[in-house]
Amino acid sequence: MRTISPPVGLPALNETDLVGQVARRLTEAIVQGRLPPGSKVVEAGIARELGVSRAPVREAxxxxxxxxxxxxxPRRGFFVRQFAADDIDEIYDLRLCVERHAAVLAARNLTPETRDMLRRQIDVLHETADLDDPARQVEEDYRFHRLICEIAGNRRMLRLFDDLASELRMVIGLIGRLYDDPHEIARTHEPVLAAIEAGHPERIVAHVDYHIGHAWREVGRLVREIPPWPAAAK
Amino acid sequence: MRTISPPVGLPALNETDLVGQVARRLTEAIVQGRLPPGSKVVEAGIARELGVSRAPVREAxxxxxxxxxxxxxPRRGFFVRQFAADDIDEIYDLRLCVERHAAVLAARNLTPETRDMLRRQIDVLHETADLDDPARQVEEDYRFHRLICEIAGNRRMLRLFDDLASELRMVIGLIGRLYDDPHEIARTHEPVLAAIEAGHPERIVAHVDYHIGHAWREVGRLVREIPPWPAAAK
DNA sequence: AATTCTTAGATTGTCGACAGTTTAATGACG
DNA sequence: CGTCATTAAACTGTCGACAATCTAAGAATT
Structure with a gap:
């Protein structure tokens, strides 16, 4: 005797989504540097370690x-990506191009609700700045930029952002720290939001350029300083 | 007794890349409309039809x-994507944003060689226009735009272009025809190249906007005219 | 000692099988 | 007749196995 289907439309969490879980674990291991760039990812090894078969590992x-x-x-396996300085340039070049556009679109679609979400996220950034948790800080930073892409309302653009962010997360995770003064970073988001609220395309682009350009230079500098990745084992 | 390894560094074609082959076959079937939008892709069915097991099909x-x-x-299978009018808008919005940038970068990197490649591709477009082969025409069109992205020199941007193009290929393939006058299309590429050769960013953006915007409106119109996809079987 | 050959171990690509879930068809009931 | 349970078929997610290939260690050769 089966009772009625759930009345509330909940997202239906994929109980047994092995592939997703494996993917998350792997991502975590890579970002934390436990799987250093250049190292081989042995399917059977990961599978054994996680107590699953190779199939889900392969798909992940x-x-x-x-x-x-x-x-x-092919026929040789998966390896953890190695980033060079020009990868950083590619990622930020593309990111800048896209986020400029996203911010302009976001300004066009801005409602009181979405505006408040952005403001609140800046508050969160300030709060996080006190925690001395670089990983969390980076995460909340992305959340702000992601919000802009969401508000822009182009799903493909959002996906692109997520892909670029996932690469950057890896690089930044491996660098370890990113910002000297986390509060300063929180502050530099404010003029971007202000420009979006004002709705002047030129001003928006200028502020986005400044903000992202800053991160670009910063990350680029760090990557060039600590270049040969931690331990390209194997 | 094994002779020496081949002296010339050839790309080493992946003899038995089942996944790739399956992916190509599937893509073909989708673009040609044999797997209509919304239809279910049954792993076992495809596998049997191609004489392979389900594993490669899944990965493809x-x-x-x-x-x-x-x-x-999840737990329900793969379905052929259904495009709505707003998908077209998303794709072209993103494409425009990226190709503007790509064209500006391409102008910056332009060499006599790459310039000639672009010119030659426009010639090819004119030649193809006489063939009355819409699929080929679309293909050569993409080749021109792809060249610009290649010359721009950002691999991630190129990959994004390819992904967007693959979606567009599907839509356009299903629409069947695209251009009324293929020669006209060939001609409209010329000012874009001219602007890139001249190297004025504003002029480049203006011409790219005009060219892509034209395609946007055209495809958008056709999608809205022939909206409910051919046969959303199953 | 350095280089090449040989061989054993490790690893990927692919396959067929099985359990659990979804889907469609059938029949019961209002 | 239409709605709701019941059952059978179809399909996905996952697994373990096997052959082909790659890698690395050791032997042979110069």
Whole structure:
């Protein structure tokens, strides 16, 4: 005797989504540097470690490959991606191009609700700045930029942002720290939001350029300083 | 007794890349409309039809999912993507944003060689226009735009272009025809190249906007005219 | 000692099978 | 007749196995 289907339309969490879980675990391991760039990802090893078979691991690896965290060599296996300085330039070049556009669109679609969401996120950034938790800080930073893309309302643009962010998360995670003064970072988001609220395309682009350009230079500098990745084992 | 390894560094074609082959076959079937939008892609069926097991089919499907041709419903299978009018808008919005930038970068990197490649591709477009082969025409059109992205020199941007193009190819393939006068299309590429050769960012953006905007309106119109896809079987 | 050949171990690509879920068809009931 | 349970078929998610290939260690050769 089965009772009625659930009345509230809940997102229906994929109870047994092995592929997703494996993908998350792998991502975590990569970002935390436990799987250093250049190292081989042995399917059977991961599978044994997680108590699953190789099939879900393979599919998860393909996912991470598409996200740019892994590189596949046919008949040779998956390897953790190695980033060079010019990868950073590519990512930020594209990101800048897209986020400029996203911000302009977001301004066009801005409602009181979405405006408040952005403001609240800046508050969160300030709160997080006190926690001395770099990973969390980076995460909340992305959340702000992601919000802009969401408000822009182009799903493909949002996906692109997520892909670029996943690569950046890896790089930044490996660098370890990013910002010297987390509060300063929180502050630099404010003029971006102000420009969006004002709705002047030129001003928006100028502020986005300044903000992202800053991060670009910063990350680029750090990558060039600590270049040969931690331990390209194997 | 094995002779020496081949002296010339050839690309080493992946003899037995089942996943890739399956992916190509599937793509073909989708673009040609044999797998209509909304229809279910049964793994076992495809596998049997191609004489392989389900594993490669699954991985190929995941690939096409990332490319936006399929949609995965957990525990329910893969379905051929259904495009609505707003999908077209999303794709072209993003494409415009990216190609503007690509064209400006291409102008910056332009060499006599790459310039000639672009010119030659326009010639090819004119030649193809006489063939009355819409699919080929669309293909050569993409080749021109892709060249610009290649010359721009950002690999991630190129990949984004390819993904967007693969979605557009599907839509346009299903629409059947695209251009009334293929020669006119060939001609409209010329001012774009001219602007890139001249190297004025504003002029480049203006011409790219005009060219892509034209295609946007055209495709948008056709999609709205022939809206409910051919046969959303199943 | 350095380089090439040989061989054993490790790893990927692919396959067929099985359990659990979804879907469609059938029949019961209002 | 239409709605709701019941059952059978179809399909996905996952697994373990096997052959083909790659990798690395050791032997042979110069």
């Amino acid at each position: 690896a393909r996912l991470l490959e598409q996200q740019g965290l892994l590189v596949a060599n | 499907a995941r690939l096409l999912e990332q490319q936006g041709l399929l949609v995965a419903n």
